[in-house]
Amino acid sequence: EAGVAQSPRYKIIEKRQSVAFWCNPISGHATLYWYQQILGQGPKLLIQFQNNGVVDDSQLPKDRFSAERLKGVDSTLKIQPAKLEDSAVYLCASSFLGYNEQFFGPGTRLTVL
């Protein structure tokens, strides 16, 4: 069974530029999560989707971050404009509806210069 796919794996940008990350969850997983993991810290939830609806985006910096999950499958997370403090690994995870076991992708490591 294929796992959670993410791309790109690495991205380096200048501050104030824009960047987008893509995630393809495990087939059949209705719930999709984006986490931000800053170096030396545990991952922190940014946004949770159930199918194509948002369940929790309370910790998403909405002035610069946006995310969508069209058709309830793939998802894109965008940062515009990026700040230095956005340097982190962005993790996508998915789970079956109602299950608390989440499966993580390999992450995208973002460096903002």
Add this chain to the structure above:
Amino acid sequence: GDSVTQMEGPVTLSEEAFLTINCTYTATGYPSLFWYVQYPGEGLQLLLKATKADDKGSNKGFEATYRKETTSFHLEKGSVQVSDSAVYFCALTGGGAQKLVFGQGTRLTINP
């Protein structure tokens, strides 16, 4: 809000040593508790979990027991191997939410 506190790292042990990584939590209600592991260059993987008090999760020789009275979920292994070198995260879900709340992680290095 819910939170998880883990033993500060890094932790360095010799092969075959006994391992304990402490984890305590604060949560309303009855959370589910997890240990995730992140091997170098790889994504987070679920190591073990427990969903109610006194449950013991186990996998790959690792164990952790859900202790409601001490709000703890300490990770243990009787004899560690070099291949256990990784970053270990304690986490919980609770309050009806499915989002994971993570501790800060503990880096473990096992020397041969």
